[in-house]
Amino acid sequence: MVALYQIQDLSFAYAGEGQNVLQEISLTLQRGEFALFCGPTGSGKTSLLRLLKKEVQPAGAISGSILYEGSPLEKLGRRRGAEEIAMVFQDPDEQIVMETVWQELTFAMENMGYETGSIQRRLAEVASYFGMESWLHKHVHELSGGQKQLLNLAAVVMLRPKVLLLDEPTAQLDPVAAKNFLQTVCRINQEFSTAVILCEHRLEELFPLATRVLMLDGGRVKYQGSPAEVIREVWRQKDERFLEYLPSVSRLFLSLNGRLGKGPGKNIKELPLTVREARSWLEESDLKLNMNPPGKRDNREGEKPAQALLSCREIYFQYDRNQPMVLKNFSCGVQKGECYALLGGNGSGKTTLLKTIAGILKPQRGKIIFEGKNLFKMRLGERRARIGYLAQSPSLYFNRDTVEAQLKDRARKLGLGASSQKLEETINFFNLESVMKKHPYDLSGGQQQKVALALVLMSEPELILLDEPTKGLDPLWKLQLAGMLSALQKRGKTILMVSHDIEFVARFAQKCALLFDGRAIAPDTPHNFFSQNYFYTTAIHRAVGDKFPRIVNIEDVSI
Amino acid sequence: MINRGSGFSSLHPWLCFFYFLALLLFAMLFKHPFYLASLLFCTIIFNFFLDRGESLKKKAKFYLLIAAIVIVLNPLFSQRGATILFYLGHRPVTLESMIYGVLFALILLSIMFVFLAYNLVISPDRFLYLFSSFAPRTAFIITVTLRFIPLLQHRLREIISVQKAIGGGEGESKKQKAKEAMEVLNILVTWSLESALQKAISMRARGYGSGKRSSAVAFSFDKRDLFCMSFMAVTGGLALLGGFFGYGTFTVYPSLEAKYPLFNWHFIFFLLFISFPIFMESREWIWWRFIRSKI
Numbered sequence: 137m138v139a140l141y142q143i144q145d146l147s148f149a150y151a152g153e154g155q156n157v158l159q160e161i162s163l164t165l166q167r168g169e170f171a172l173f174c175g176p177t178g179s180g181k182t183s184l185l186r187l188l189k190k191e192v193q194p195a196g197a198i199s200g201s202i203l204y205e206g207s208p209l210e211k212l213g214r215r216r217g218a219e220e221i222a223m224v225f226q227d228p229d230e231q232i233v234m235e236t237v238w239q240e241l242t243f244a245m246e247n248m249g250y251e252t253g254s255i256q257r258r259l260a261e262v263a264s265y266f267g268m269e270s271w272l273h274k275h276v277h278e279l280s281g282g283q284k285q286l287l288n289l290a291a292v293v294m295l296r297p298k299v300l301l302l303d304e305p306t307a308q309l310d311p312v313a314a315k316n317f318l319q320t321v322c323r324i325n326q327e328f329s330t331a332v333i334l335c336e337h338r339l340e341e342l343f344p345l346a347t348r349v350l351m352l353d354g355g356r357v358k359y360q361g362s363p364a365e366v367i368r369e370v371w372r373q374k375d376e377r378f379l380e381y382l383p384s385v386s387r388l389f390l391s392l393n394g395r396l397g398k399g400p401g402k403n404i405k406e407l408p409l410t411v412r413e414a415r416s417w418l419e420e421s422d423l424k425l426n427m428n429p430p431g432k433r434d435n436r437e438g439e440k441p442a443q444a445l446l447s448c449r450e451i452y453f454q455y456d457r458n459q460p461m462v463l464k465n466f467s468c469g470v471q472k473g474e475c476y477a478l479l480g481g482n483g484s485g486k487t488t489l490l491k492t493i494a495g496i497l498k499p500q501r502g503k504i505i506f507e508g509k510n511l512f513k514m515r516l517g518e519r520r521a522r523i524g525y526l527a528q529s530p531s532l533y534f535n536r537d538t539v540e541a542q543l544k545d546r547a548r549k550l551g552l553g554a555s556s557q558k559l560e561e562t563i564n565f566f567n568l569e570s571v572m573k574k575h576p577y578d579l580s581g582g583q584q585q586k587v588a589l590a591l592v593l594m595s596e597p598e599l600i601l602l603d604e605p606t607k608g609l610d611p612l613w614k615l616q617l618a619g620m621l622s623a624l625q626k627r628g629k630t631i632l633m634v635s636h637d638i639e640f641v642a643r644f645a646q647k648c649a650l651l652f653d654g655r656a657i658a659p660d661t662p663h664n665f666f667s668q669n670y671f672y673t674t675a676i677h678r679a680v681g682d683k684f685p686r687i688v689n690i691e692d693v694s695i
Numbered sequence: 696m697i698n699r700g701s702g703f704s705s706l707h708p709w710l711c712f713f714y715f716l717a718l719l720l721f722a723m724l725f726k727h728p729f730y731l732a733s734l735l736f737c738t739i740i741f742n743f744f745l746d747r748g749e750s751l752k753k754k755a756k757f758y759l760l761i762a763a764i765v766i767v768l769n770p771l772f773s774q775r776g777a778t779i780l781f782y783l784g785h786r787p788v789t790l791e792s793m794i795y796g797v798l799f800a801l802i803l804l805s806i807m808f809v810f811l812a813y814n815l816v817i818s819p820d821r822f823l824y825l826f827s828s829f830a831p832r833t834a835f836i837i838t839v840t841l842r843f844i845p846l847l848q849h850r851l852r853e854i855i856s857v858q859k860a861i862g863g864g865e866g867e868s869k870k871q872k873a874k875e876a877m878e879v880l881n882i883l884v885t886w887s888l889e890s891a892l893q894k895a896i897s898m899r900a901r902g903y904g905s906g907k908r909s910s911a912v913a914f915s916f917d918k919r920d921l922f923c924m925s926f927m928a929v930t931g932g933l934a935l936l937g938g939f940f941g942y943g944t945f946t947v948y949p950s951l952e953a954k955y956p957l958f959n960w961h962f963i964f965f966l967l968f969i970s971f972p973i974f975m976e977s978r979e980w981i982w983w984r985f986i987r988s989k990i
Contacts, residue, residue, distance in 0.1 A: 239838070
């Protein structure tokens with residue numbers, strides 16, 4: 137049988153750039169495979185994915201060959217190319233063309249000139265397969281992010297493709313919506329044997345689904361094989377750049393050498409990829425997991441509470457009289473110098489809360505006290521100087537042609553002068569020298585976020601509000617972000633972030649609470665918070681929590 | 696979005712479209728005050744049936760202001776007419792020009808209310824259907840553009856809120872502030888261009904431009920549509936025909952004069968035509984209010 141894709145010595149350089157982003161990649165993908173491409177930002181995984189579909193290939197120099205079902209991809213007819221190879225992109229909003237859900241679904245078939253009868257039939261089929269009947273006639277802007285991304289998937293599935301290319305499809309979604317999306321992808325893969333090629337940073341749930349994993353670094357294939365093979369190989373080489381990608385339960389298993397208990401020979405070979413497999417491994421064993429002595433972070437647990445910097449008292453907020461309350465009786469207190477994280481799904485009011493504290497929105501009722509002063513009675517200028525707010529999309533902050541001009545403009549507005557010490561300091565702190573001459577829009581998501589954070593921090597705010605700081609970041613960037621945040625804390629800053637990244641919060645916050653039904657539920661240290669939760673907790677705790685209720689992170693285990 | 700139910704708005708889009716076209720034509724043709732007043736009354740009731748008057752309430756203030764301006768200004772600027780009421784300085788103010796102002800305001804209001812109802816009944820997807828049969832490309836471009844508007848509004852709000860929060864430049868001059876506003880627009884445009892590019896790729900990926908487009912929509916013309924069409928054709932046709940013979944017309948200048956007495960066969964047909972959607976909607980309303988509640 138002819139392979140779906142046969143890639144031979146593929147190299148690629150973007151037009152106008154000398155350096156190859158892909159180097160001599162060879163790869164064969166069979167029909168019905170579920171392949172996972174991963175690697176740090178800039179490793180070339182998205183470029184590789186885009187090269188697999190003629191209509192979306194980036195401009196540049198390609199060498200080597202890509203065969204699709206035995207014949208060169210560039211010779212594939214336009215119609216066949218559009219029908220058989222489907223692609224879903226990262227941003228749920230940007231790829232939607234039409235106004236209502238059903239129009240979007242029928243868009244592709246209309247382009248192909250199908251007759252009305254068969255479009256209607258497939259519309260009925262696909263809408264019921266995806267369970268979209270109830271929102272079929274809705275306007276696209278009424279949908280949630282997760283629904284939009286499902287719509288994008290359904291819209292390409294309408295053409296009955298043979299292969300689905302997905303470029304970080306869940307980067308912009310919250311965990312529940314992401315899981316829902318990936319499950320649907322998995323269903324399509326299993327029920328119709330549609331091949332899936334997926335680029336992603338969040339791999340915890342994907343390793344068990346994939347038939348093949350490809351890890352790219354610097355444009356080259358670094359690891360390739362079945363999920364278990366790749367995990368073992370990364371572990372064997374102790375590859376710093378990829379360790380963070382591995383599922384945490386597999387890492388736990390490997391760091392304990394798969395032991396079942398004391399004594400040699402009591403090892404098992406099967407590598408656990410899921411919580412279920414890890415639990416059955418632990419149940420067989422009589423292993424004792426010991427807690428590491430509490431790290432630096434937990435030192436604060438015993439300390440008597442520092443001075444409160446911010447306290448929100450009974451805040452009520454709604455956008456419109458006819459709409460439900462977003463914040464209901466919300467109260468919380470943030471201590472000076474801590475990193476407070478509020479968790480919660482999309483639509484739980486996280487962004488609303490930050491905007492209220494930043495002074496963009498005014499609550500109906502309630503008080504916010506900032507260092508003993510009522511926030512709403514503070515002068516606008518003072519509030520802006522003391523509270524910094526970083527929104528979810530960093531691109532909102534950029535209106536200059538280079539990063540340098542952007543930073544200088546900010547310095548000028550703050551009255552610091554264009555070549556002040558502050559500017560130097562900021563550039564050094566965020567390590568921005570290399571990107572100073574670039575256009576902010578040409579930077580990667582992580583870099584953009586860094587520049588935006590630099591802009592916010594130039595006014596030296598005492599409190600920094602971060603909205604979803606880990607969204608769309610790869611694991612290495614997340615570590616960098618954590619480093620930056622703790623450096624800021626050392627400089628006396630207080631951080632309040634909202635996030636749905638459980639693993640990140642569990643590792644790096646000092647206090648967390650769940651934002652639910654407009655209130656902050658169970659404010660506590662991450663340790664207490666996650667060890668008492670059952671559903672809303674880390675994968676490690678779900679795996680080992682029964683036997684070792686205090687273990688939340690892999691760092692908690694002493695090896 | 697309105698709930699279409701089984702009322703007027705659920706009729707075949709072409710029927711609705713021609714109905715609105717006829718209403719606009721009538722608003723300009725029949726200047727008799729009673730004709731205009733009943734037309735205005737019907738369009739208001741119709742709007743209330745469609746979305747409980749939500750969009751009407753939102754816009755009413757603005758529309759009434761325009762109407763008031765017309766009523767006040769017309770007698771001030773137009774000195775035509777035989778009956779002089781009084782002098783304002785050296786300008787004569789006539790009864791006729793006052794009446795004309797009121798009539799003109801009635802026409803304007805009716806036209807604007809007809810458009811409100813039109814917007815609710817002929818939603819963008821119906822519009823696309825209507826026009827894709829003879830101008831597919833234009834219809835498509837209009838739909839895509841319509842989708843951009845809420846997107847741009849949302850983005851502008853986001854950008855402004857972020858710029859508001861980041862602060863800086865408090866003591867700047869007006870000129871600087873104007874420059875800043877331009878920068879905000881600059882972000883919006885850059886961002887929109889980026890996303891337009893992404894949208895174009897997404898369209899091409901789904902085979903846009905690979906051949907002749909077809910349409911997924913098929914509104915069937917059923918028996919009820921046929922019945923309603925015959926009713927509207929008879930009443931509307933007679934009303935229009937009468938209009939050519941001078942029924943329902945009204946001359947203001949040089950003096951007020953109606954060619955025919957008000958209560959005649961023509962007014963009845965006119966009323967039947969303009970209140971047709973109200974019949975249909977109230978039939979539905981009565982069904983839900985009285986008949987269903989007994990079951």
